[in-house]
Amino acid sequence: MSRPFLSVEQLTQQFPDGQGGIQTVFENASFGIEQGEFVVILGHSGCGKSTIMNILAGLAEPTSGVVKMDGYAVSGPSLDRGVVFQNYSLLPWLSALSNVTFGVGARHRDWPKSRVTEEAKRFLSMVGLEGDVIHRKPSQLSGGMRQRVSIARAFANQPKLLLLDEPFGALDALTRGTIQDELLKIWGGTEQTVFMITHDIDEAILLADRILLMTNGPFARVAESVEITIPRPRTRTGIVEHPNYYAIRNHLVHFLGERSKALSGQVPGDAMQRPETVRIDHTAREPAPDAEDAPAPLRAVNS
Amino acid sequence: MFANLSLNQRAAILSLVLLAVGLLIWEAAIPAQKAVGELTEYERLTGGGAPKAGIPPPSEVLGKAWDELSNPFYDAGPNDKGIGIQIGYSLYRVLSGYFLAALVAIPLGFLIGMSPVAYRALNPFIQVLRPISPLAWMPLALFVIQDSQLSAIFVIFICSIWPMLLNTAFGVAGVRDDWVNVARTHELGHLRTAFTVILPAAAPTIVTGMRISIGIAWLVIVAAEMLVGGTGIGYYVWNEWNNLDLTSVIFSILMIGIVGMALDAAFAALQRSVAYAE
Numbered sequence: 192m193s194r195p196f197l198s199v200e201q202l203t204q205q206f207p208d209g210q211g212g213i214q215t216v217f218e219n220a221s222f223g224i225e226q227g228e229f230v231v232i233l234g235h236s237g238c239g240k241s242t243i244m245n246i247l248a249g250l251a252e253p254t255s256g257v258v259k260m261d262g263y264a265v266s267g268p269s270l271d272r273g274v275v276f277q278n279y280s281l282l283p284w285l286s287a288l289s290n291v292t293f294g295v296g297a298r299h300r301d302w303p304k305s306r307v308t309e310e311a312k313r314f315l316s317m318v319g320l321e322g323d324v325i326h327r328k329p330s331q332l333s334g335g336m337r338q339r340v341s342i343a344r345a346f347a348n349q350p351k352l353l354l355l356d357e358p359f360g361a362l363d364a365l366t367r368g369t370i371q372d373e374l375l376k377i378w379g380g381t382e383q384t385v386f387m388i389t390h391d392i393d394e395a396i397l398l399a400d401r402i403l404l405m406t407n408g409p410f411a412r413v414a415e416s417v418e419i420t421i422p423r424p425r426t427r428t429g430i431v432e433h434p435n436y437y438a439i440r441n442h443l444v445h446f447l448g449e450r451s452k453a454l455s456g457q458v459p460g461d462a463m464q465r466p467e468t469v470r471i472d473h474t475a476r477e478p479a480p481d482a483e484d485a486p487a488p489l490r491a492v493n494s
Numbered sequence: 495m496f497a498n499l500s501l502n503q504r505a506a507i508l509s510l511v512l513l514a515v516g517l518l519i520w521e522a523a524i525p526a527q528k529a530v531g532e533l534t535e536y537e538r539l540t541g542g543g544a545p546k547a548g549i550p551p552p553s554e555v556l557g558k559a560w561d562e563l564s565n566p567f568y569d570a571g572p573n574d575k576g577i578g579i580q581i582g583y584s585l586y587r588v589l590s591g592y593f594l595a596a597l598v599a600i601p602l603g604f605l606i607g608m609s610p611v612a613y614r615a616l617n618p619f620i621q622v623l624r625p626i627s628p629l630a631w632m633p634l635a636l637f638v639i640q641d642s643q644l645s646a647i648f649v650i651f652i653c654s655i656w657p658m659l660l661n662t663a664f665g666v667a668g669v670r671d672d673w674v675n676v677a678r679t680h681e682l683g684h685l686r687t688a689f690t691v692i693l694p695a696a697a698p699t700i701v702t703g704m705r706i707s708i709g710i711a712w713l714v715i716v717a718a719e720m721l722v723g724g725t726g727i728g729y730y731v732w733n734e735w736n737n738l739d740l741t742s743v744i745f746s747i748l749m750i751g752i753v754g755m756a757l758d759a760a761f762a763a764l765q766r767s768v769a770y771a772e
Contacts, residue, residue: 250675268678280672284694284770293690297680330771348680 195223202256234405273350335366591650603662628653661703665696
């Protein structure tokens, strides 16, 4: 088996539970991410998704286990692993542009100022921010615009691995949709490896190559790795037409609704605890859809 | 007509009215000197014929202010210097003591704010030293430093240091973890993190401490100069009291207020320049 670009091996996180005992959030979590892959992790609150993300970012230390990127163990935060936080984490005393130049300047310390500014403006325009808006302070921007600045800052650094911690959690549904599109657009042009946390099943299907499903904590584990067998480029309206969409969605809903609880706390003998790979593909069994050459005709709903 | 004016204009008019009314009441409240009537032998011998000393009316204070401010920098010997020179001496002491205090308090506050151990270790000392009236240090300062001018500067130093120290520590400790994490994920070194993230994040709190400190320093310098003597606005007030020149006393009280207001306004402007909205 070839080594994946990023491999998480037997990660365990324990916290003191405040009563002298020890609480194990997750145990022996192991999974891998290939270069250029967009991986989303889904699970209920408290299963340790954010802890895994902080460990990948180098902001937290696991109780045991290692994270290897490109064959080297990760220790401490680094420019190679960019993070987009849920609450944007823009520096409020800097303008949107300066927040991005802060990132670009940290990555390319030898660049002259004009080149740093140019690069920052390029990435801001990729997420649709141009003109006077980029000179405003974060407090003068809407939540959606702030998160775009944050995404631009992360992509401008061109990290080997980009970590997104519920980036759209604080946004309303309409804004979320637009920024998901922006994210897909900017991601499509870069071949960036992305690891993302979300609560939103539709968001996960739209964005991901693969979805990791976590069981409930304590003793949470990464139980399944679901391949999203819907070809790219995807659009929000396009994917619901795909024959695999509802099958995958139902599988995810079912897992989060029932099996995440049922599987919780079960420790199989295999110490590595690799997630079970799930591939749902209905396209092979059906006749080739004529939608490929002509627009799909209207269908009766109850046919 | 009044309702059409802006809030500021209405407030300004009201301020002027209050000023005029206040001055009129003050002027009217000064009892007129009684005409010297028939005096007994005894009264004449004890100076009863001379006008009694009283609070001067505002018109006299304004006249004095006009005289002093039209020639503020004259120097006619140790006990007769212009108001500008006296205020200059006071400002020199306040600012030198204050900036020495800032030089110590802000880096030390940074350290205390960054390190919970340093905070806990130094906190008892700070809590004991902070409530001491700065003037209580004066005798010790005079003995150790053996120079009254430097002792006054030391007193300013010791009274300005606490608000700056505590506010800096508080501001630095309160910097959001998210912003520090941004610095960490961008591989900034300790020094760069301190200057590009923590300092701007804590600046509003630090400048608030600096503003409190300059206010306290200006309060304390008057009392300190009354003690050390020689020069300065505090000495000037006390000297004029000894001369029984109440007009000059009232005039200098007003000058103390105006300079204090100017110092505070300067720090308010600094505060606005470092403020940010989250």
